[in-house]
Amino acid sequence: MPDRVPEPALEPEPELPAPVVEATGISKRYGATVALHQARITVRPGESHALVGRNGAGKSTLVSVLTGMQRPDSGSLRFHGEPAPALGDTDAWRARVACVYQHSTILPDLSVAENLFLNRQSAAAPRPIRWRELRRRAADLLTEYGVDIDPARRARELTVEQRQFVEIARALSFGARFIVLDEPTAKLDARGIDRLFGKLRELQQRGVAFLFISHHLAEVFELCTTVTVYRDARHILTTGVAGLSPDALVEAMTGEQPAPTAAPAGAAGAATGTGKGAELLRVTGLTLPGAFQDVTLSLHAGEVLGLAGGAASGNVRLGETLAGLHRARSGRIEVAGEAVRGGDVPAALAAGVGLVPEDRRAQGLVLQRSVAENATLTVSDQLGRYGTVLPSRIREFAQRMVTDLDIKTPRSDTPVSALSGGNQQKVVVARALATDPQVLVAIRPTNGVDVKSKEFLLARIRRVADQGRSALVVSDELDDLRGCDRVVAMFHGGVVAEFGPGWTDEQLVAAMEGMAAGTHQSGHRNETERENDDVQQ
Numbered sequence: 001m002p003d004r005v006p007e008p009a010l011e012p013e014p015e016l017p018a019p020v021v022e023a024t025g026i027s028k029r030y031g032a033t034v035a036l037h038q039a040r041i042t043v044r045p046g047e048s049h050a051l052v053g054r055n056g057a058g059k060s061t062l063v064s065v066l067t068g069m070q071r072p073d074s075g076s077l078r079f080h081g082e083p084a085p086a087l088g089d090t091d092a093w094r095a096r097v098a099c100v101y102q103h104s105t106i107l108p109d110l111s112v113a114e115n116l117f118l119n120r121q122s123a124a125a126p127r128p129i130r131w132r133e134l135r136r137r138a139a140d141l142l143t144e145y146g147v148d149i150d151p152a153r154r155a156r157e158l159t160v161e162q163r164q165f166v167e168i169a170r171a172l173s174f175g176a177r178f179i180v181l182d183e184p185t186a187k188l189d190a191r192g193i194d195r196l197f198g199k200l201r202e203l204q205q206r207g208v209a210f211l212f213i214s215h216h217l218a219e220v221f222e223l224c225t226t227v228t229v230y231r232d233a234r235h236i237l238t239t240g241v242a243g244l245s246p247d248a249l250v251e252a253m254t255g256e257q258p259a260p261t262a263a264p265a266g267a268a269g270a271a272t273g274t275g276k277g278a279e280l281l282r283v284t285g286l287t288l289p290g291a292f293q294d295v296t297l298s299l300h301a302g303e304v305l306g307l308a309g310g311a312a313s314g315n316v317r318l319g320e321t322l323a324g325l326h327r328a329r330s331g332r333i334e335v336a337g338e339a340v341r342g343g344d345v346p347a348a349l350a351a352g353v354g355l356v357p358e359d360r361r362a363q364g365l366v367l368q369r370s371v372a373e374n375a376t377l378t379v380s381d382q383l384g385r386y387g388t389v390l391p392s393r394i395r396e397f398a399q400r401m402v403t404d405l406d407i408k409t410p411r412s413d414t415p416v417s418a419l420s421g422g423n424q425q426k427v428v429v430a431r432a433l434a435t436d437p438q439v440l441v442a443i444r445p446t447n448g449v450d451v452k453s454k455e456f457l458l459a460r461i462r463r464v465a466d467q468g469r470s471a472l473v474v475s476d477e478l479d480d481l482r483g484c485d486r487v488v489a490m491f492h493g494g495v496v497a498e499f500g501p502g503w504t505d506e507q508l509v510a511a512m513e514g515m516a517a518g519t520h521q522s523g524h525r526n527e528t529e530r531e532n533d534d535v536q537q
């Protein structure tokens with residue numbers, strides 16, 4: 001770890017313990033891109049400290065420096081007043097800091113106990129491995145941190161939330177009292193977020209410090225005591241959260257004063273699709289066992305429909321089924337009047353369904369390929385004849401997408417892996433738009449995208465409808481749903497409510513939590529319910 005900034009030989013004040021981490025003057029470049037310039041951060045014991053900034057501000061780069069994954073070009077990094085360990089000394093790093101990402105790092109095919117104790121360089125695992133003892137120690141560890149999970153379970157059976165708890169317990173078992181949480185709520189629903197925050201507060205009481213990265217500023221205000229803002233690779237501000245206004249925080253992030261009449265994200269052009277065009281999507285009695293049952297919906301040209309629902313509601317699987325990722329057991333999907341073969345992605349694409357998938361890494365992007373190749377994957381047949389795609393046409397097409405979606409990338413032939421998370425998400429949206437779909441199915445489309453870009457992306461989705469197509473926004477984020485013309489709420493695999501414009505947050509949240517079954521604010525019951533009535537008669 002370079003430590004070129006001379007450190008004054010100061011003893012820490014006895015009454016003020018040394019910070020769990022103190023990074024100063026950190027700079028990092030990737031070729032011509034300056035990812036961090038003289039950046040700094042200090043996190044104190046037991047503090048919950050937020051790090052916020054727009055996409056590409058340098059947050060993930062800082063995390064990689066703080067966790068020993070990357071050496072900065074310059075700067076000083078100290079833990080508890082001591083210089084950081086040598087890069088590659090894994091156990092020493094693990095004893096100081098751990099990172100919980102939205103993408104799990106635990107191994108799905110191993111049990112929880114194995115994930116907790118195997119693959120350690122230290123003698124933490126009993127040798128030779130005695131499985132019963134391993135499980136007992138895992139059970140003790142989980143109990144110590146109040147995590148109620150059977151250590152014998154396979155990791156792949158755990159929910160995202162449970163995996164995060166296992167990762168946190170593992171981090172603490174290495175002795176770390178400092179945990180970086182990089183967008184940990186991105187894949188959790190409202191209840192999952194509440195439970196995660198409950199656990200974090202509990203650990204904070206026990207002296208654990210957190211660095212919390214999120215694009216959801218409300219979460220920052222709810223959980224954190226201190227916030228640091230980065231902008232364009234630089235440190236802008238560190239301040240207490242109490243007394244800070246959301247507008248002041250956004251101003252620090254963007255460098256712009258918020259417009260006094262700023263509309264809520266997603267409200268741009270909201271509810272313009274009231275005059276219905278032709279029916280572009282008709283879903284009738286669609287059932288995928290274990291996910292959703294007997295769903296009936298329709299979507300018209302010019303319309304943006306919200307499909308709201310929490311983690312087990314089935315809304316994501318329904319969106320994926322429309323795009324051909326799963327084959328429904330029964331029911332029918334029609335796009336512009338034509339039946340679409342189920343469980344067949346190319347067929348759905350050819351019928352005019354575009355998909356922004358939930359998980360951009362697993363389902364969306366080929367990370368080592370360029371921005372241009374990723375953005376044009378779905379349309380390569382249109383860009384060249386007889387299977388030969390002309391690079392110049394790819395570049396030209398991709399450049400239009402880069403401009404259209406405001407993707408921050410040095411060039412269109414830059415590999416997607418070199419883009420910040422939010423800009424990768426925009427490439428996924430670009431790819432879905434490239435086919436000019438009749439029905440754009442956008443699953444949590446603003447995942448990982450900063451506040452400003454969120455408004456921009458939602459307005460772009462609205463434009464799909466304004467241009468005579470239609471969009472289905474599948475999400476549990478109220479900001480994603482606010483601009484929709486209608487919102488259908490799902491709970492436990494069924495449609496439970498439908499809202500026209502003017503719904504309140506409380507109404508929609510209640511419906512997503514299953515508390516509005518049978519009440520339909522739009523004033524009429526939906527088709528699924530009417531059909532159910534028919535069956536019962």
Ligand SMILES: Nc1ncnc2c1ncn2[C@@H]1O[C@H](COP(=O)(O)OP(=O)(O)OP(=O)(O)O)[C@@H](O)[C@H]1O
Nearest residue numbers: 030035055056057058059060061418419420421422
């Ligand atoms: N491996 C890499 N190669 C080249 N450039 C990179 C690489 N990793 C990051 N960058 C660039 O460094 C800058 C900072 O990116 P970083 O991922 O740290 O941003 P971020 O604040 O985490 O953004 P987001 O909120 O979108 O996740 C960006 O311009 C990004 O494109």
